[in-house]
Amino acid sequence: MENRSDLNLSGIGKAQGGSYSHIRLDGMTKINGDTECITLDSNGTLTVEGALQSDTVSVNGTATVEGGLSANRVVLDGMVTVKAHAVCQDLLTVNGRLSIGSRLDGEKVEVFGSLKTRDDVQCEVFSxxxxxxxxxxxxxxxxxxxxxxxxxxxxxxxESIMIRRLKKFSVLEQFVPSLSAKLQAHTIEGDEVDLEYTEAEIVRGNDVRIGPGCKIGRVEYKNRLKRDGDAVIGTAHQI
Incomplete structure (x- = not known):
């Protein structure tokens, strides 16, 4: 690690992938090949033509990683695309939009904006x-x-699932239902399940609340089912 050099680029630049200590990029940068470092800080536009592995990653702007991403802590402000598997062992914070071409594994995932994955998401906290x-x-x-x-x-x-809505129903949603702030899923299963504005075929849980705006085909509950007067449930069974 002591023999690794830093990489600092400003403006429009290119660099070869490899092992670095600290990477600082300001402007438009392309890195050719797999890249490993301790920290990566990018302000502007970044393209990594390979996989990226780092202890911490900070992106302010746009970034595309052609391979996978592996890090402990990641903070993304802007629009970021990872075209393969993403792993964040500690904290992933998304302020903007993150698109992942495979699965996401992490400890704590915070999204203030939008997240899209082509495969599963596995973590301890999903906010x-x-x-x-x-x-x-x-x-x-x-x-x-x-x-x-x-x-x-x-x-x-x-274990605990809570779905809420931040905004009220808008006129635009009436004409374009696909823009409606609601959750769609086939199956939802947890110990404590508290849903609003959710459409699902099956909901299972110990303690279940089906709140306003919900359309559920079948509810299976162990201890308690609380149903809002506005909710639509096909069948409900205590198991």
């Missing part, structure tokens, strides 16, 4: 102020979602 699209299973110990745009996942599982 969203905005929206998400998960083409697979969203699995977390704690799921806390406050929607102001559409949310979707094939399956959702967790």
């Amino acid at each position: 969203v102020h905005g929206g998400f699209s998960v083409d697979g299973l969203l699995n977390a110990g704690l799921i806390d979602v406050k929607m102001n745009m559409p949310c979707r996942a094939q399956e959702i599982g967790g």
Whole structure:
């Protein structure tokens, strides 16, 4: 590690991938090849033509990683695309939009904007102020979602699941339902499940609340089911 050099670029520049200590980029930069470093700080536009591995990653602007991303702490402000598997062992904070071409694994995921993955999301804490699209299973110990745009996942599982809406129903949503701030999923399963503005085929839990704006095909609960007068439930069974 002591033999690694720093990489500092300003303006429009290119660099070869490899092992570095600290990377600081200001402007428009392209890195050719897999890159490993202790810290990466990018302000502007960054393209990594390979995989990126770093202890900490900070992006202010736009970034594209052609391979996978592996880091402990990641803070993204802007629009970022990772075209393969993303791993964040400690904290991932998204202020803007993050698109991942495969799955996301992490400890704590905070989204203030939108997250899109082509595969599963696995973490301990999943907190969203905005929206998400998960083409697979969203699995977390704690799921806390406050929607102001559409949310979707094939399956959702967790210990505590809470889905809320940040904004009221708008006139635009009446004419363009796809823009509605609601959650769509096939199956939602957890110990404590508290849903609003959710459409799902199956909801299972120990203690379940089906709140306003919900359309659920089947509810299976162990201890308690609380149902809002506005909620639509096909069938409900205590198991």
